[in-house]
Amino acid sequence: MTMKNLRSVMIILAIALLSINAMAQAVHPAVCVLYPTQGNKVTGTVKFTQVPGGVNVVADLQGLTKGKHGIHIHECGDCTAPDGTSAGGHFNPKTMTHGSPMDAMRHEGDMGNIEADESGNAHLEYVDKTLSFEGDASIIGRSVIVHQNEDDLKTQPTGNAGPRIACGVIGIAK
Ligand code: CU
Ligand code: ZN
Numbered sequence: 001m002t003m004k005n006l007r008s009v010m011i012i013l014a015i016a017l018l019s020i021n022a023m024a025q026a027v028h029p030a031v032c033v034l035y036p037t038q039g040n041k042v043t044g045t046v047k048f049t050q051v052p053g054g055v056n057v058v059a060d061l062q063g064l065t066k067g068k069h070g071i072h073i074h075e076c077g078d079c080t081a082p083d084g085t086s087a088g089g090h091f092n093p094k095t096m097t098h099g100s101p102m103d104a105m106r107h108e109g110d111m112g113n114i115e116a117d118e119s120g121n122a123h124l125e126y127v128d129k130t131l132s133f134e135g136d137a138s139i140i141g142r143s144v145i146v147h148q149n150e151d152d153l154k155t156q157p158t159g160n161a162g163p164r165i166a167c168g169v170i171g172i173a174k
Contacts, residue, residue, distance in 0.1 A: 028133075031046070032168040035167060037079075037084045038082035041063040043062050044122075044166065046059040046144050047059075048133075056125070056127050057124065058123075058125045059114055066120070067116060069147055070147035070162075072147075072159075073091040073108065073111065075090070075143075077142050085164065087164070091109030092108060097156055108132075109139075109142070110151075140171065144170060
Protein backbone atom coordinates (compact mmCIF):
# COMPACT_ATOMS: atom_id res chain seq x y z
CA MET A 1 0.00 0.00 0.00
CA THR A 2 1.36 3.42 -0.92
CA MET A 3 1.49 6.29 1.57
CA LYS A 4 -1.18 8.13 -0.41
CA ASN A 5 -3.55 5.15 -0.26
CA LEU A 6 -2.90 4.68 3.43
CA ARG A 7 -3.74 8.31 4.09
CA SER A 8 -7.05 8.01 2.20
CA VAL A 9 -7.98 4.91 4.21
CA MET A 10 -7.19 6.70 7.48
CA ILE A 11 -9.33 9.72 6.48
CA ILE A 12 -12.29 7.49 5.52
CA LEU A 13 -11.99 5.60 8.84
CA ALA A 14 -11.93 8.84 10.81
CA ILE A 15 -15.08 10.11 9.03
CA ALA A 16 -16.85 6.76 9.65
CA LEU A 17 -15.99 6.83 13.37
CA LEU A 18 -17.19 10.43 13.70
CA SER A 19 -20.54 9.68 12.08
CA ILE A 20 -21.15 6.56 14.22
CA ASN A 21 -20.47 8.70 17.28
CA ALA A 22 -22.89 11.38 16.09
CA MET A 23 -25.64 8.76 15.51
CA ALA A 24 -25.20 7.31 19.00
CA GLN A 25 -25.62 10.75 20.55
CA ALA A 26 -28.64 11.78 18.48
CA VAL A 27 -31.38 11.13 21.05
CA HIS A 28 -34.45 12.97 19.85
CA PRO A 29 -37.02 14.26 22.29
CA ALA A 30 -40.47 12.68 22.07
CA VAL A 31 -43.86 14.37 22.02
CA CYS A 32 -47.47 13.31 22.50
CA VAL A 33 -50.43 15.41 21.36
CA LEU A 34 -53.53 14.51 23.37
CA TYR A 35 -57.03 14.49 21.86
CA PRO A 36 -60.29 14.04 23.75
CA THR A 37 -62.06 10.68 23.73
CA GLN A 38 -65.76 10.66 22.83
CA GLY A 39 -67.81 13.02 24.99
CA ASN A 40 -64.80 14.80 26.48
CA LYS A 41 -62.91 18.00 25.69
CA VAL A 42 -59.44 17.47 27.13
CA THR A 43 -56.52 18.48 24.91
CA GLY A 44 -52.82 19.02 25.52
CA THR A 45 -49.24 17.96 24.99
CA VAL A 46 -46.68 15.87 26.85
CA LYS A 47 -42.98 16.31 26.02
CA PHE A 48 -40.29 13.81 26.93
CA THR A 49 -36.64 14.93 26.81
CA GLN A 50 -33.55 12.93 27.74
CA VAL A 51 -31.61 14.70 30.52
CA PRO A 52 -28.79 13.54 32.82
CA GLY A 53 -30.41 11.13 35.28
CA GLY A 54 -33.56 10.36 33.33
CA VAL A 55 -36.28 11.73 31.10
CA ASN A 56 -37.78 15.15 31.77
CA VAL A 57 -41.57 15.01 31.45
CA VAL A 58 -43.53 18.22 30.80
CA ALA A 59 -47.31 17.98 30.43
CA ASP A 60 -49.72 20.85 29.72
CA LEU A 61 -53.42 20.07 29.50
CA GLN A 62 -56.65 22.04 29.05
CA GLY A 63 -60.34 21.23 29.44
CA LEU A 64 -60.13 19.20 32.65
CA THR A 65 -62.37 19.28 35.72
CA LYS A 66 -60.68 20.84 38.78
CA GLY A 67 -58.55 18.38 40.76
CA LYS A 68 -56.27 15.39 40.19
CA HIS A 69 -56.38 13.11 37.16
CA GLY A 70 -54.43 9.91 36.59
CA ILE A 71 -51.94 10.08 33.69
CA HIS A 72 -50.12 7.06 32.29
CA ILE A 73 -48.25 5.71 29.31
CA HIS A 74 -50.32 2.82 27.96
CA GLU A 75 -49.00 -0.16 26.02
CA CYS A 76 -50.34 0.54 22.53
CA GLY A 77 -50.14 3.70 20.43
CA ASP A 78 -53.72 3.10 19.35
CA CYS A 79 -56.38 5.72 20.10
CA THR A 80 -58.92 4.37 17.59
CA ALA A 81 -61.55 3.25 20.14
CA PRO A 82 -63.97 6.10 21.04
CA ASP A 83 -63.36 5.36 24.76
CA GLY A 84 -59.57 4.92 24.42
CA THR A 85 -59.58 1.24 25.44
CA SER A 86 -57.64 0.33 22.26
CA ALA A 87 -54.53 1.74 23.98
CA GLY A 88 -54.40 -1.37 26.20
CA GLY A 89 -53.22 -1.42 29.81
CA HIS A 90 -50.46 0.54 31.54
CA PHE A 91 -47.12 0.12 29.72
CA ASN A 92 -45.43 -2.59 31.78
CA PRO A 93 -42.43 -4.17 29.97
CA LYS A 94 -40.80 -5.34 33.22
CA THR A 95 -43.93 -7.04 34.63
CA MET A 96 -44.18 -4.99 37.81
CA THR A 97 -47.19 -3.88 39.89
CA HIS A 98 -48.93 -0.49 39.66
CA GLY A 99 -47.43 2.35 41.68
CA SER A 100 -46.28 5.96 41.63
CA PRO A 101 -43.56 7.32 39.31
CA MET A 102 -41.26 7.65 42.34
CA ASP A 103 -41.67 3.99 43.44
CA ALA A 104 -39.08 1.30 42.63
CA MET A 105 -42.01 -1.08 42.01
CA ARG A 106 -44.14 0.55 39.32
CA HIS A 107 -45.34 0.11 35.79
CA GLU A 108 -42.98 1.84 33.37
CA GLY A 109 -46.00 3.89 32.30
CA ASP A 110 -47.02 5.14 35.75
CA MET A 111 -46.76 8.94 35.71
CA GLY A 112 -49.03 9.51 38.72
CA ASN A 113 -51.47 12.42 38.64
CA ILE A 114 -51.79 15.83 37.04
CA GLU A 115 -53.78 18.50 38.92
CA ALA A 116 -56.06 20.98 37.17
CA ASP A 117 -56.92 24.46 38.47
CA GLU A 118 -60.32 26.23 38.48
CA SER A 119 -60.00 26.97 34.75
CA GLY A 120 -59.31 23.33 33.88
CA ASN A 121 -55.65 23.89 33.04
CA ALA A 122 -52.96 21.58 34.37
CA HIS A 123 -49.16 21.51 34.33
CA LEU A 124 -46.88 18.66 35.38
CA GLU A 125 -43.09 18.56 35.24
CA TYR A 126 -40.70 16.01 36.74
CA VAL A 127 -37.64 13.94 35.87
CA ASP A 128 -38.55 10.27 35.47
CA LYS A 129 -35.59 8.01 36.33
CA THR A 130 -37.08 4.93 34.64
CA LEU A 131 -38.48 5.96 31.23
CA SER A 132 -36.42 5.03 28.17
CA PHE A 133 -36.29 5.82 24.45
CA GLU A 134 -34.45 2.61 23.54
CA GLY A 135 -34.97 -1.13 23.26
CA ASP A 136 -37.98 -3.12 24.50
CA ALA A 137 -38.83 -0.48 27.11
CA SER A 138 -38.93 2.39 24.60
CA ILE A 139 -41.91 4.69 25.07
CA ILE A 140 -41.90 5.69 21.36
CA GLY A 141 -45.05 4.42 19.64
CA ARG A 142 -46.93 3.96 22.93
CA SER A 143 -49.75 6.25 24.09
CA VAL A 144 -50.49 8.68 26.89
CA ILE A 145 -53.92 8.37 28.53
CA VAL A 146 -55.48 10.92 30.88
CA HIS A 147 -58.21 9.68 33.22
CA GLN A 148 -61.35 11.22 34.68
CA ASN A 149 -60.43 10.38 38.28
CA GLU A 150 -57.40 10.52 40.56
CA ASP A 151 -54.94 7.60 40.45
CA ASP A 152 -54.77 6.26 44.04
CA LEU A 153 -51.28 4.86 43.20
CA LYS A 154 -52.11 1.50 44.79
CA THR A 155 -55.20 -0.22 43.31
CA GLN A 156 -54.05 -3.01 40.94
CA PRO A 157 -53.54 -2.79 38.05
CA THR A 158 -55.15 0.56 37.18
CA GLY A 159 -54.93 2.91 40.18
CA ASN A 160 -58.76 3.06 39.94
CA ALA A 161 -58.49 6.21 37.81
CA GLY A 162 -61.75 5.65 35.93
CA PRO A 163 -62.67 6.39 32.29
CA ARG A 164 -60.13 7.52 29.70
CA ILE A 165 -60.79 11.15 28.77
CA ALA A 166 -57.83 11.87 26.46
CA CYS A 167 -55.52 9.78 24.31
CA GLY A 168 -52.44 10.53 22.18
CA VAL A 169 -49.57 8.66 20.54
CA ILE A 170 -45.96 9.27 21.59
CA GLY A 171 -43.83 10.12 18.57
CA ILE A 172 -40.36 11.39 17.75
CA ALA A 173 -40.14 15.18 18.09
CA LYS A 174 -38.02 17.64 16.11
CU1 CU B 1 -54.06 5.09 32.32
ZN1 ZN C 1 -49.83 1.42 36.36
